[in-house]
Amino acid sequence: MNSLDRFAQAKLDDLQRRHLHRALTETLREDGIWVERGGRRLLSFSCNDYLNLTQHPTVKQAAIAAIQRYGAGSGASRLVTGNHPLYAELEARLARIKQTEAACVFGSGYLANAGIIPVLIGRDGLVLVDELSHACLFAGAQLSRGTVIPFRHNDVGHVRALLAEQRGRYEHVLIVTDGVFSMDGDLAPLAELHALAGDTDAWLMSDDAHGLGVIGGGRGSSFSGNTHIPVPLQMGTLSKAIGAYGGYLCASSAAIDLIRNRARTLIYSTGLPPSSVAAAIAALDLIEREPAYAALPVQKAKAFTKRAGLPDALSPIVPVVIGEEEATLAASRLLADEGFLAAAIRPPTVPAGTARLRLTFTAQHPDDAIERLADIVRDKILVH
Numbered sequence: 001m002n003s004l005d006r007f008a009q010a011k012l013d014d015l016q017r018r019h020l021h022r023a024l025t026e027t028l029r030e031d032g033i034w035v036e037r038g039g040r041r042l043l044s045f046s047c048n049d050y051l052n053l054t055q056h057p058t059v060k061q062a063a064i065a066a067i068q069r070y071g072a073g074s075g076a077s078r079l080v081t082g083n084h085p086l087y088a089e090l091e092a093r094l095a096r097i098k099q100t101e102a103a104c105v106f107g108s109g110y111l112a113n114a115g116i117i118p119v120l121i122g123r124d125g126l127v128l129v130d131e132l133s134h135a136c137l138f139a140g141a142q143l144s145r146g147t148v149i150p151f152r153h154n155d156v157g158h159v160r161a162l163l164a165e166q167r168g169r170y171e172h173v174l175i176v177t178d179g180v181f182s183m184d185g186d187l188a189p190l191a192e193l194h195a196l197a198g199d200t201d202a203w204l205m206s207d208d209a210h211g212l213g214v215i216g217g218g219r220g221s222s223f224s225g226n227t228h229i230p231v232p233l234q235m236g237t238l239s240k241a242i243g244a245y246g247g248y249l250c251a252s253s254a255a256i257d258l259i260r261n262r263a264r265t266l267i268y269s270t271g272l273p274p275s276s277v278a279a280a281i282a283a284l285d286l287i288e289r290e291p292a293y294a295a296l297p298v299q300k301a302k303a304f305t306k307r308a309g310l311p312d313a314l315s316p317i318v319p320v321v322i323g324e325e326e327a328t329l330a331a332s333r334l335l336a337d338e339g340f341l342a343a344a345i346r347p348p349t350v351p352a353g354t355a356r357l358r359l360t361f362t363a364q365h366p367d368d369a370i371e372r373l374a375d376i377v378r379d380k381i382l383v384h
Helices: 003-017 057-070 078-082 086-098 109-120 135-143 156-169 190-200 221-226 253-262 274-289 296-308 325-337 367-381
Strands: 027-029 034-037 040-044 102-106 125-130 147-151 172-178 203-207 233-237 247-251 317-323 355-360
Touching: 057 274, 086 102, 086 247, 086 274, 102 109, 102 253, 109 135, 109 172, 109 203, 109 233, 109 247, 109 253, 125 135, 125 156, 135 147, 135 172, 147 156, 156 172, 156 190, 172 190, 190 203, 190 221, 247 253, 296 317, 296 367, 317 325, 317 367, 325 355, 325 367, 355 367
Parallel strands: 125 147, 125 172, 172 203, 203 233
Antiparallel strands: 027 034, 034 040, 102 247, 233 247, 317 355
């Protein structure tokens, strides 16, 4: 065994010892909720397809029609020849739904955050990031080469204290947070953060990957509670409730023009396939036409938490925190034996000691199945 393989095997052995090793598992998604996995047919509560639009006939037909007209791929980066005609329509739709002047679509949400933040913040800048934000927000902050300081989760007072201490040392300050937190399902205090940013000439950026399509009538977390919080930098993905693929930023025309000129992850990435862009447009059409349908995932999550005796759900994401990695894997296996797919989420995705089942609810989950899942979680998992 050469030195590379010895190094890799030692790392793998350590992961196995700590119950943190991961492996790809082939998963056939039959429709929006049922999967075939490991020889079993399971009802999945581990998918971010909140509105089940990946299997919606209108969305699929839009993707097929785009392939027939424009081909399978875009052929180049967007700034060369990969900016096919569907992009302009999608960006206009995103800007409209988010009530901003413009939008820019990236290859993925991770690429968006890795590209946006370094354009706005340099060595002389400061990034304040919620400690439970998605890994790609931290990646983008670190790539900026500015000073990066995490703040306590959803603690506006801590952000205020950090700004009082640090603001005068930096030309530009960016506050970044998830809109809906992907592992806890709670919402960021965007109204308070927006007001604080305005008072201190800081810029606020929210990652709405898990908000668009399911919160605020489908518009996302900055529209939660029938309000509109004009977050100046609204980033998100097209791969969750939208059911397609890609990432985006909605902002002012000037900010978007700068991003298109300077974001390395946009400039040096091949454009999205036309099918993905067309599918996203069709999905946005459905969400705008059917806000009651967009509200179903949160309604079903609330029904689950009420029956299971858990805190009221604020989004389609419900964490069942168990703590230890081995116990969480056992709970996942127990649910699989009952016919449910509930993936075990372990460090480093979540903090040490907070391994959990991350349950996600979709518009088409049957109510009786949700009730049975809640009973099992309450009586066989949480009871321990």
